[in-house]
Amino acid sequence: MATLSIDKITKAFGHTTVIPELSLTIEDGEFCVLVGPSGCGKSTLLRIIAGLEPISSGRILVDGVDMSGAEPPERGVAMVFQSYALYPHMDVDRNIGFGLKIARTPAAEIVERVSRAAEKLRLGSYLKRKPRELSGGQRQRVAIGRAMTRKPKLFLLDEPLSNLDAALRVGMRIEIARLKAELASTMVYVTHDQVEAMTLADRIVVMNGGRIEQVGTPLELYHRPANLFVAGFIGSPAMNFLNGKVVASRGTVATVALSMGPTMDIPVERHVEPGDSVTLGIRPEHVELAGEGQPNSHVLKAAIVELLGSDTFIHANEGGESLVIRDSRGRIVRAGDRIGVALPARACHLFNGAGDRISDASEAHAEPVSSRGRVN
Amino acid sequence: MMAPLTRNRIRGVVIHAVLFVVLGFWMIPQVYMLSIGLRTPAQAFDAALFTWPVTFDNFVTVIRDNPLGGIFLNSLIITAATVAIVVAVSSLFAFACAILRLKGSMLLYTTLLTTLMVPLASMVLPLAILLKNFGWVNTYIGLILPYAALGVPFAMVILKAFMEDAPRELFEAARVDGCNAWQTYWHVALPLVRPALVFVTIWQFIVTWNEFFLALIVLTRSEMKTLTIVPMQYSGLYMANPGALFAILTLIALPLILLYVLVQRAFVRGLLAGAVKG
Amino acid sequence: MRAGAAIAAVKRRSASRASTLYLFALPATLLFVVFIAYPILWVAGQSLYSGTTDGRAIFAGFANYKTILGDPTFWIVVRNMVLWGVITIPVQMLIGGLLAYFIERHTHALRGFFRTMFFLPVVTSVSVISLVWVQIYAPYYGIAQEYLKHVGIIMTTSPIGDPKTAIYALIIVNIWQWTGFSMLMYIAGMANLPSEVLDAARIDGARGWRLAVHVIVPMLSPATKSLLLLGVIGTLQTFPIVHLMTGGGPNRASEVFGTFIFKQSFVLGDTASGAALSVIVLVTALVLSLVQIALLGARLSPAGKEQP
Numbered sequence: 001m002a003t004l005s006i007d008k009i010t011k012a013f014g015h016t017t018v019i020p021e022l023s024l025t026i027e028d029g030e031f032c033v034l035v036g037p038s039g040c041g042k043s044t045l046l047r048i049i050a051g052l053e054p055i056s057s058g059r060i061l062v063d064g065v066d067m068s069g070a071e072p073p074e075r076g077v078a079m080v081f082q083s084y085a086l087y088p089h090m091d092v093d094r095n096i097g098f099g100l101k102i103a104r105t106p107a108a109e110i111v112e113r114v115s116r117a118a119e120k121l122r123l124g125s126y127l128k129r130k131p132r133e134l135s136g137g138q139r140q141r142v143a144i145g146r147a148m149t150r151k152p153k154l155f156l157l158d159e160p161l162s163n164l165d166a167a168l169r170v171g172m173r174i175e176i177a178r179l180k181a182e183l184a185s186t187m188v189y190v191t192h193d194q195v196e197a198m199t200l201a202d203r204i205v206v207m208n209g210g211r212i213e214q215v216g217t218p219l220e221l222y223h224r225p226a227n228l229f230v231a232g233f234i235g236s237p238a239m240n241f242l243n244g245k246v247v248a249s250r251g252t253v254a255t256v257a258l259s260m261g262p263t264m265d266i267p268v269e270r271h272v273e274p275g276d277s278v279t280l281g282i283r284p285e286h287v288e289l290a291g292e293g294q295p296n297s298h299v300l301k302a303a304i305v306e307l308l309g310s311d312t313f314i315h316a317n318e319g320g321e322s323l324v325i326r327d328s329r330g331r332i333v334r335a336g337d338r339i340g341v342a343l344p345a346r347a348c349h350l351f352n353g354a355g356d357r358i359s360d361a362s363e364a365h366a367e368p369v370s371s372r373g374r375v376n
Numbered sequence: 377m378m379a380p381l382t383r384n385r386i387r388g389v390v391i392h393a394v395l396f397v398v399l400g401f402w403m404i405p406q407v408y409m410l411s412i413g414l415r416t417p418a419q420a421f422d423a424a425l426f427t428w429p430v431t432f433d434n435f436v437t438v439i440r441d442n443p444l445g446g447i448f449l450n451s452l453i454i455t456a457a458t459v460a461i462v463v464a465v466s467s468l469f470a471f472a473c474a475i476l477r478l479k480g481s482m483l484l485y486t487t488l489l490t491t492l493m494v495p496l497a498s499m500v501l502p503l504a505i506l507l508k509n510f511g512w513v514n515t516y517i518g519l520i521l522p523y524a525a526l527g528v529p530f531a532m533v534i535l536k537a538f539m540e541d542a543p544r545e546l547f548e549a550a551r552v553d554g555c556n557a558w559q560t561y562w563h564v565a566l567p568l569v570r571p572a573l574v575f576v577t578i579w580q581f582i583v584t585w586n587e588f589f590l591a592l593i594v595l596t597r598s599e600m601k602t603l604t605i606v607p608m609q610y611s612g613l614y615m616a617n618p619g620a621l622f623a624i625l626t627l628i629a630l631p632l633i634l635l636y637v638l639v640q641r642a643f644v645r646g647l648l649a650g651a652v653k654g
Numbered sequence: 655m656r657a658g659a660a661i662a663a664v665k666r667r668s669a670s671r672a673s674t675l676y677l678f679a680l681p682a683t684l685l686f687v688v689f690i691a692y693p694i695l696w697v698a699g700q701s702l703y704s705g706t707t708d709g710r711a712i713f714a715g716f717a718n719y720k721t722i723l724g725d726p727t728f729w730i731v732v733r734n735m736v737l738w739g740v741i742t743i744p745v746q747m748l749i750g751g752l753l754a755y756f757i758e759r760h761t762h763a764l765r766g767f768f769r770t771m772f773f774l775p776v777v778t779s780v781s782v783i784s785l786v787w788v789q790i791y792a793p794y795y796g797i798a799q800e801y802l803k804h805v806g807i808i809m810t811t812s813p814i815g816d817p818k819t820a821i822y823a824l825i826i827v828n829i830w831q832w833t834g835f836s837m838l839m840y841i842a843g844m845a846n847l848p849s850e851v852l853d854a855a856r857i858d859g860a861r862g863w864r865l866a867v868h869v870i871v872p873m874l875s876p877a878t879k880s881l882l883l884l885g886v887i888g889t890l891q892t893f894p895i896v897h898l899m900t901g902g903g904p905n906r907a908s909e910v911f912g913t914f915i916f917k918q919s920f921v922l923g924d925t926a927s928g929a930a931l932s933v934i935v936l937v938t939a940l941v942l943s944l945v946q947i948a949l950l951g952a953r954l955s956p957a958g959k960e961q962p
Binding site: 387388391392394395398399402403404405406408409412421422423424425464465466468469471472473476478481484487488490491492493494495496497498499500501502503504505506521522524525526528532557561582585586588589592593603604605606607608611618621622625628629632633635636637640641644647648 | 841
Binding site for chain 1: 545546551552564568
């Protein structure tokens with residue numbers, strides 16, 4: 001267990017800056033997920049934390065001790081690699097115990113700790129097998145076991161589920177969630193999959209282009225995305241973005257005319273001028289299907305309808321803009337139907353021309369933000 | 377029109393037959409050598425590939441009369457030491473280039489690589505002088521170190537390529553597991569490139585065992601000589617007795633042939649493993 | 655305080671780590687410097703001095719080179735070396751390639767057997783091979799003259815005893831010894847061929863010889879280039895077969911660089927011209943190799959291990 005402080009680090013490969021100045025603190029016992037599209041620097045950041053990648057400037061502190069030039073074991077990290085990186089010439093037993101052996105742990109203790117990890121990960125009957133004789137999920141568990149036995153201060157996982165097929169991934173995700181509760185060590189988890197991020201994290205760090213876009217709990221990111229990037233990245237299917245213009249601004253409320261048609265009043269916490277271009281975001285699940293003539297409703301033509309059983313996704317187009325509507329009430333809609341939709345103002349997010357959030361009201365007000373507090 | 381299956385089978389039989397005929401011709405020198413070694417003095421000068429009857433007298437005589445064991449031991453000591461040095465030194469160097477990526481190691485690598493373009497013929501004179509100055513004429517070390525220097529570049533190329541092919545994450549995992557560079561080399565890098573190590577070992581063994589030019593110049597005292605350079609003196613000794621000469625030649629050629637037959641599977645596997653990754 | 659000590663320890667350790675890492679490269683570098691680089695520099699320097707009877711060296715500029723180039727034997731050697739390379743390399747490639755093709759694509763159970771048997775001459779001691787071939791070529795009791803009679807070739811003398819044929823007779827021995835090596839290189843190259851490409855070619859209708867000529871041969875070019883490069887270097891260092899079978903004779907007709915250097919340096923004790931010859935061989939090898947690497951992209955590694 002440890003607090004990790006990343007203090008104004010930068011990273012450049014030659015003349016290419018991969019991470020411009022970045023600071024982040026990960027609290028003791030926290031499960032922190034670094035998420036972002038590929039090439040956003042999240043894996044580089046994880047490797048910097050691990051001590052595999054030297055930093056160009058700044059400091060890495062573990063429990064307040066500067067570890068910037070330290071080797072991984074000095075930092076007390078253990079890591080699960082994307083490709084698992086199991087030693088092909090060692091059996092499961094030796095793979096899991098290798099770090100302990102290098103640390104000159106007494107043989108009896110190695111045996112004991114390896115068998116405890118194996119038991120926890122249900123690997124007991126595979127201890128004498130070589131990695132190539134294991135399935136993907138089993139290899140994954142060996143990699144986790146190897147990291148566990150070292151009782152790390154920092155437990156790092158680099159896209160651990162990306163090499164598994166969809167069915168296994170769900171199972172392993174649950175297993176990792178269980179592990180997180182048991183291990184109670186500080187964990188940093190890198191993924192490009194926002195579902196993994198949302199389901200596992202105490203706190204999510206959204207990265208883009210080497211920068212941190214937003215740090216927050218899953219529901220904070222969901223309900224109060226700080227900018228267009230986070231808004232578009234978190235949530236599936238992605239948030240709808242509609243272009244609009246501010247036609248009037250009265251203190252905390254801006255009147256926005258959408259190029260799709262309707263005009264709406266949206267509470268804002270930052271000042272906007274009439275004439276400013278803005279982007280209005282609304283999640284597909286917040287768009288309401290309404291009867292024609294209902295207040296605030298707008299009539300669109302359904303272009304494509306996807307029936308998933310539990311949900312129905314309706315794709316509609318109007319004036320060069322498209323809108324996805326997620327309906328879970330089993331309304332029967334067919335392609336070509338004209339449908340009335342309502343955009344509840346309290347579920348709308350407003351972003352200015354720079355992409356930053358300006359709206360205030362959202363469902364963040366309706367639901368408590370801290371519904372998923374920290375573990376300890 | 378024949379059925380394709382039959383046609384294939386006939387083609388297979390023909391190709392096998394042709395290969396066996398070619399192999400028959402190819403093996404004539406080896407068979408001839410053995411055949412003369414098995415002749416009685418009366419048949420020794422018969423211009424024929426085979427004669428009858430065969431006798432093992434020549435083998436008994438030459439083994440009894442000649443210190444072949446000592447010569448064999450010389451070859452074995454020089455070869456084994458050279459192979460050990462080449463494998464150790466080249467794998468260390470390959471690790472420095474491919475895994476540690478030390479500053480300047482690629483320049484060194486390229487420099488060492490030029491050794492592969494140096495014909496031994498041009499090195500014999502300066503090496504002979506150097507070894508004389510060191511007082512290493514007629515010593516094991518006088519052959520072992522030059523052989524190692526000449527052998528390292530090739531082994532290094534192979535091992536470096538194999539190490540570069542190994543997933544980098546494995547070496548990072550070793551770092552996370554607490555290995556220093558030496559532990560990573562020993563516990564991870566070497567086991568990972570085992571097929572290449574086997575290949576390099578066998579190849580270096582063959583090359584060193586059979587090296588002639590430098591051995592001829594460095595080893596002049598008869599008790600130091602290796603198996604490769606003694607046949608000359610026996611060809612003088614047994615001028616009038618080809619049976620004995622070829623018996624001894626057979627004995628000299630045999631150890632390496634047997635060794636190769638034993639290890640050829642691993643040797644070819646190493647070669648193919650290198651190719652498959654290319 | 656704990657933090658300060660930890661930082662200092664970490665810094666100290668990483669500094670010592672960085673310097674010890676160079677120990678990995680040190681042994682190879684030492685061997686290279688002492689046994690390759692230094693001798694080469696020495697021989698290059700020595701080639702510019704002429705030895706005197708009292709053992710002192712006198713700077714002679716390129717006089718040694720002039721002497722060598724004026725020696726008619728040198729030009730015999732050049733001719734022999736050209737013949738050696740021009741005949742040996744393509745013939746070995748052709749036979750080795752054919753053997754590899756038939757063994758790899760048309761044998762199964764006996765594949766290992768054929769691979770091993772054809773490679774045996776490579777692992778047979780070259781001095782043994784030389785003496786066996788002397789016997790084969792021998793007049794009266796050698797089997798060559800005996801059996802070649804039946805196909806109409808009458809040999810009254812040993813082919814290695816005739817200045818006109820000696821070099822060719824030696825080349826045959828060399829080809830016989832090293833073809834197995836070419837075969838194995840091609841076998842490795844063929845294992846390297848992506849099976850999808852071969853399948854695609856077959857779907858395109860290429861089979862048998864067409865498949866071999868239009869698909870397999872071009873795709874084996876990395877192995878061919880390596881063999882060419884190794885062949886040139888191997889040619890320049892030819893020594894044992896010639897030394898043991900003809901000694902460069904008769905009347906220096908089969909002299910090669912190896913035997914020429916050997917005679918000048920160790921038989922005549924003329925280290926000055928021996929050194930000049932060594933430099934000529936070295937420079938020739940480097941120039942020919944670099945030209946091939948630059949023009950053909952040839953590799954020194956076997957089997958196209960590296961990307962072509």
